[in-house]
Amino acid sequence: MYDVASRNRALELLAQGLTVAEVSRRTQISRWAIRDWQLRADQGMPVAPARSCPRCGSQPTSLAPEDKYAYLLGLYLGDGCISPVGDPAKRIWSLRIFCADKYPGLQTECADAIRAIRPDNKVRFLPLGGCTEINSHSKHWPCMFPQHGPGKKHTRKITLDGWQQELVERFTKPFVRGLIHSDGSRSTNRVRHATETGDRWYEYPRYFFTNESADITQLFTDALDRLGIAWRHSNRNNISVARRDAVARLDGFVGPKY
Numbered sequence: 202m203y204d205v206a207s208r209n210r211a212l213e214l215l216a217q218g219l220t221v222a223e224v225s226r227r228t229q230i231s232r233w234a235i236r237d238w239q240l241r242a243d244q245g246m247p248v249a250p251a252r253s254c255p256r257c258g259s260q261p262t263s264l265a266p267e268d269k270y271a272y273l274l275g276l277y278l279g280d281g282c283i284s285p286v287g288d289p290a291k292r293i294w295s296l297r298i299f300c301a302d303k304y305p306g307l308q309t310e311c312a313d314a315i316r317a318i319r320p321d322n323k324v325r326f327l328p329l330g331g332c333t334e335i336n337s338h339s340k341h342w343p344c345m346f347p348q349h350g351p352g353k354k355h356t357r358k359i360t361l362d363g364w365q366q367e368l369v370e371r372f373t374k375p376f377v378r379g380l381i382h383s384d385g386s387r388s389t390n391r392v393r394h395a396t397e398t399g400d401r402w403y404e405y406p407r408y409f410f411t412n413e414s415a416d417i418t419q420l421f422t423d424a425l426d427r428l429g430i431a432w433r434h435s436n437r438n439n440i441s442v443a444r445r446d447a448v449a450r451l452d453g454f455v456g457p458k459y
C-alpha cells in the first residue's frame with residue numbers, strides 16, 4: 202500500500218523522464234503500481250489512491266490495464282473462482298486461478314495479470330500436486346468479477362456487465378487468449394495418407410475449447426465471430442477451430458500452452 206506522497210513522487214520522477222524501472226529502484230515502489238498510475242495519468246483519469254477499487258468508488262471506471270483485465274477475465278471464467286477467506290465479517294475474498302504445473306509460463310502470465318490490475322495485493326502460489334493455485338486476496342474481487350456467485354459457473358447464468366462487455370469487445374484477443382489458456386488446448390492431429398509410393402503423414406494443428414457452461418462457450422464463440430475466426434461445435438460443450446486460416450489467426454496471439 203502506498204501513500205499519496207509516494208505516488209506523487211513517483212509521477213514526478215516519471216515526468217522528469219525516468220523509466221518505470223528507474224523510478225521503482227529509487228522509490229522502492231513496485232513497477233506494477235507505477236505503471237498503473239502512469240497509465241491512469243496518461244489517460245487523464247484520476248490517479249486513484251492505491252487502496253481504492255475502480256468499480257465501487259464514486260465514479261466507477263473500467264479496470265486498467267484493460268488488456269490484462271480481459272486476459273484475467275478469460276482465465277477466471279475458465280478456471281477461476283472467488284471464495285471468502287477467514288472471518289466472514291471482514292469480507293475478504295480470494296481470487297483463485299488454477300494452472301497446470303506443466304505450463305510454468307502460463308502460471309507466470311497469470312500472476313503478472315493479477316499484479317497488473319491489483320498492484321498492491323500479494324500474489325501467492327499454492328502447490329496442489331500437478332497444478333498450482335495462484336491466488337490473491339482483496340475485498341474487491343466481487344466488484345471486479347461480478348459473475349461471482351454460489352455454486353459452479355455452469356449451474357448459474359453467466360453474463361457480462363455492460364462495462365465488461367465493452368471491454369472484451371475492445372480487447373477481444375487477450376480475452377480469447379485467457380479463455381484458451383484456461384479451458385482450451387492446441388493439439389496436433391497426425392493423419393496418414395496411403396499413396397502409391399508409401400504412407401505420408403500430415404499434421405494438422407487444432408484448437409479446442411471445452412467448458413460446461415453454455416454461457417461461457419457463447420462468450421468464446423462470440424469473441425471468435427468478432428475476430429472472423431471460423432469455429433464449430435465438435436460436441437455439446439466442445440468448440441474446435443481447425444481450418445488452416447483460422448488456426449493461423451489464433452497462432453498469431455495464442456499459440457501452444459507453455
Ligand SMILES: [Zn+2]
Binds near residue numbers: 341344
Ligand atoms: Zn470494490
